[in-house]
Amino acid sequence: MCKYELEIVKSMNMKDKIQKDQVPFGKTFTDHMFIMDYETGKGWYDPRIVPYAPITLDPAAMIFHYGQTVFEGMKAYRGEDNRILLFRPDKNFQRLNLSSERLCIPPIDVERVMDYLTQLISLEQDWVPSKEGTSLYIRPYIISTEPGLAVAPSQTYKLMIILAPVGSYFSGGIKPVRISVEDQFTRAVKGGTGMAKTAGNYSSGFQAQAKASKEGNADVLWLDGVEKRYIEEVGSMNIFFKINGEIVTPELNGSILKGITRMSIIELLKEWGIPVVERKISIEELSQAYTEGHLEEAFGTGTAAVISPVGELNWLGRKMIINNNEIGEVSKKLYDTITGIQTGKIEDLHDWTVEIK
Amino acid sequence: MCKYELEIVKSMNMKDKIQKDQVPFGKTFTDHMFIMDYETGKGWYDPRIVPYAPITLDPAAMIFHYGQTVFEGMKAYRGEDNRILLFRPDKNFQRLNLSSERLCIPPIDVERVMDYLTQLISLEQDWVPSKEGTSLYIRPYIISTEPGLAVAPSQTYKLMIILAPVGSYFSGGIKPVRISVEDQFTRAVKGGTGMAKTAGNYSSGFQAQAKASKEGNADVLWLDGVEKRYIEEVGSMNIFFKINGEIVTPELNGSILKGITRMSIIELLKEWGIPVVERKISIEELSQAYTEGHLEEAFGTGTAAVISPVGELNWLGRKMIINNNEIGEVSKKLYDTITGIQTGKIEDLHDWTVEIK
Structure with missing residues (x-):
C-alpha cells in the first residue's frame, strides 16, 4: 500500500449529533479523527481516518517536555442551500507550515492534507450544524512524539485533525x-x-x-x-x-x-x-x-x-x-x-x- | 483509601539494568514511574507508582494545544559508599511550584511529593549507576489533561515522575x-x-x-x-x-x-x-x-x-x-x-x- 493512501476505519459507536445553538466551545467532538505519522528518513506516512479515541504516547514523548508542536484552527460552514464550505483552508495549512518551520517541525504537503481533510469532513458531514452562527470547528495539529529528554527536535511526529461542532459565538446578536x-x-x-x-x-x-x-x-x-x-x-x-x-x-x-x-x-x-x-x-x-x-x-x-x-x-x-x-x-x-x-x-x-x- | 496514600503496582517485566558509562541522554527509562492526578475541587489525588508504560490522553487534551505544562530536572547520585543521594530536591519542587504559578497550574505539596519521590527511587535503586559522572536523572512534570479547545486553564492535570540512568556528561574529562x-x-x-x-x-x-x-x-x-x-x-x-x-x-x-x-x-x-x-x-x-x-x-x-x-x-x-x-x-x-x-x-x-x- 502506498504510504500516502488514506485508510478509513469507521466507528462502530456513532455519537448522537445533537444540534444545539449553544454548545461549550471545543468540548464535543465528532465520531472520527485524522492521523498521519512522520519519521525522519521516511517522511509523512500512514494517513488514516479512525474513530475519535484517546491516543497513547510514551511518557518521555517530546510534546510533554519541550513543547515542539503547532496547530491551526478553521471552520466548515453549512449554507442555507445545505452546501458545506471551508474558508481559505489552504491559507491555514500554509500557515501551519510557517509555524512548523519556526519550531523545526517538518512541513506537510498542503494539497495532500487538504484532500485528507475533505474526506474527513465528507465522512462527518452530518456533524456540520446548520443554525445561524454555528459551524464545525477544525483543529489540525502536529505533536512531537519521540521519547527522549535531550533538548533537540523530535525525529517522529503525528499530524492529527479533530472536529468539534460549535455554537454561535454571539448568542442574541453581536455584543461589543x-x-x-x-x-x-x-x-x-x-x-x-x-x-x-x-x-x-x-x-x-x-x-x-x-x-x-x-x-x-x-x-x-x-x-x-x-x-x-x-x-x-x-x-x-x-x-x-x-x-x-x-x-x-x-x-x-x-x-x-x-x-x-x-x-x-x-x-x-x-x-x-x-x-x-x-x-x-x-x-x-x-x-x-x-x-x-x-x-x-x-x-x-x-x-x-x-x-x-x-x-x-x-x-x-x-x-x-x-x-x-x-x-x-x-x-x-x-x-x-x-x-x-x-x-x-x-x-x-x-x-x-x-x-x- | 486516603487520596494521599501511595499505591505501588510492581512491574512484571523488569528491564536489564545495563551499566554503561556512555548512554544517550534520556533515552532509557527505569521499570516504574510515578503518577498523581488533579481535578479542580478535589485537589491532587491517587498517587501511584506503576510500571513505566505509555499514557493515554484525549486528542483534545490541553497539553497538545495550549502547552500548559511545567517540569523539573534533578539527579540521584550513588556515592562510593553506595549511598544514594539527591541534591537539594526541595529547591526543585519549590521551583516547580513557581513555574506552575506562572502557568496557572495548581501547586503540589512539596513535602508529600518528596516522600513519593523517595519511595520511587528506593524501589528503583538498582537503576542508580555507580561509575564516576553517571547518575539517575529525575524528570518530574505536570501536564494539563482536560479535553477542550477553549483557551483557558485546564481543570485536570497529571504529575508524572520518570527516571533515566544517564552517563557521564564529560567522557574523558571536562572539555570546554x-x-x-x-x-x-x-x-x-x-x-x-x-x-x-x-x-x-x-x-x-x-x-x-x-x-x-x-x-x-x-x-x-x-x-x-x-x-x-x-x-x-x-x-x-x-x-x-x-x-x-x-x-x-x-x-x-x-x-x-x-x-x-x-x-x-x-x-x-x-x-x-x-x-x-x-x-x-x-x-x-x-x-x-x-x-x-x-x-x-x-x-x-x-x-x-x-x-x-x-x-x-x-x-x-x-x-x-x-x-x-x-x-x-x-x-x-x-x-x-x-x-x-x-x-x-x-x-x-x-x-x-x-x-x-
Whole structure:
C-alpha cells in the first residue's frame, strides 16, 4: 500500500449529533479523527481516518517536555442551500507550515492534507450544524512524539485533525466586548515565536487573561515585548481600529499572528475603497485619537468570532468607550460580508471558499 | 483509601539494568514511574507508582494545544559508599511550584511529593549507576489533561515522575565548549515565561541551536529580549564569568531561570571569600573585558553538566578564546566541590543532600 493512501476505519459507536445553538466551545467532538505519522528518513506516512479515541504516547514523548508542536484552527460552514464550505483552508495549512518551520517541525504537503481533510469532513458531514452562527470547528495539529529528554527536535511526529461542532459565538446578536491593555505580562517579542501558532504562546497568556477577567474584561490587548508601547493583538485575535475614517491594524512584525481573517479584511477594505493601513500603532497614539474623538471603531478578527467589536478599552485606569459601545458601520459590513461568503449567502468572487462534496 | 496514600503496582517485566558509562541522554527509562492526578475541587489525588508504560490522553487534551505544562530536572547520585543521594530536591519542587504559578497550574505539596519521590527511587535503586559522572536523572512534570479547545486553564492535570540512568556528561574529562551569542532569535523577555521551566521555552530555541550547531558551536548564549544586549543564559544553563578576579552572573530578572546549581555556586563562592556579584552584564562589556585581558573564566551551570566551562565565545564574527580553552581554576574548584558533595565524597556541611534509605 502506498504510504500516502488514506485508510478509513469507521466507528462502530456513532455519537448522537445533537444540534444545539449553544454548545461549550471545543468540548464535543465528532465520531472520527485524522492521523498521519512522520519519521525522519521516511517522511509523512500512514494517513488514516479512525474513530475519535484517546491516543497513547510514551511518557518521555517530546510534546510533554519541550513543547515542539503547532496547530491551526478553521471552520466548515453549512449554507442555507445545505452546501458545506471551508474558508481559505489552504491559507491555514500554509500557515501551519510557517509555524512548523519556526519550531523545526517538518512541513506537510498542503494539497495532500487538504484532500485528507475533505474526506474527513465528507465522512462527518452530518456533524456540520446548520443554525445561524454555528459551524464545525477544525483543529489540525502536529505533536512531537519521540521519547527522549535531550533538548533537540523530535525525529517522529503525528499530524492529527479533530472536529468539534460549535455554537454561535454571539448568542442574541453581536455584543461589543470590553478589553484591557496588558501592561505587565508579555505575549511575544521580536525573535520569539509570536508569529507561530504553537502551544506555548497560549498558556503563557493565562495569567494576564485571569487578571483582565477579574476586572470584568473579556480579553487582553497585548503590547509589544520590547517597548511595551506598540499594539500587537487581542487575546487570540488580530486587532483593527478605525481612526478618522482610516482603518489601521498593526503591521506583521514577527510577533503578531498572520490571521486569515485579518488578511481577508484588508483585501475587502481595499476593494471597497476604504483606506486601510498596516503600520505600528502605539497605545499612546490610540489614546490620543480617542481624546480627540477620532477613534471611531475597534474590532478583533479571527476564526472564532470573525469580527468581535471592542466596545470598551481599559488602559492604566482610563476607560475608553468606543462607538457608544455599539458595533460600528465598517465592522458590521465586514462581519456580514465575510460570514455571508463563508456560508454561501454572498457570492464568493474571490475563490475563498472550498466546497466539500 | 486516603487520596494521599501511595499505591505501588510492581512491574512484571523488569528491564536489564545495563551499566554503561556512555548512554544517550534520556533515552532509557527505569521499570516504574510515578503518577498523581488533579481535578479542580478535589485537589491532587491517587498517587501511584506503576510500571513505566505509555499514557493515554484525549486528542483534545490541553497539553497538545495550549502547552500548559511545567517540569523539573534533578539527579540521584550513588556515592562510593553506595549511598544514594539527591541534591537539594526541595529547591526543585519549590521551583516547580513557581513555574506552575506562572502557568496557572495548581501547586503540589512539596513535602508529600518528596516522600513519593523517595519511595520511587528506593524501589528503583538498582537503576542508580555507580561509575564516576553517571547518575539517575529525575524528570518530574505536570501536564494539563482536560479535553477542550477553549483557551483557558485546564481543570485536570497529571504529575508524572520518570527516571533515566544517564552517563557521564564529560567522557574523558571536562572539555570546554564553544558557544555563540545569538543575535537574531530571542529565548525570553520581561513579562514572559523565561523564569518558568515550561515546555514552550525549549522548542522555541531549536532554530537558534541548529544555526549555532551548523557553525560548530555546542550551544547558544541568549541575550535579553528587549535590548538584545544583556546576557541571560546559555542554552539550558545559567552562565558565570570571572572578570578581573570577580565572578559575575546575570541577575534574576524574570526571564532567567533560577538555577539550583547557580544558587549553590553563589553560596559556595561567598563562603570561600571569592567576590561574586549578580548584576546586568552586557555582551559589549564582556567583549571589552576580553579585549583588556580581564575575562579570565566563563562557565555554564546546570543539573546536566554541573559546571560546563566555556572555552570559546563567538559574537558577530569575533572569536574570544577564554583561559586558553582550558577549564579555569574557580570553575574546577566549583565542579569538584559540588560533584563531591553530590556523591558524598565531600562532607555536606550545608544540608544540601538527601539520602534515599
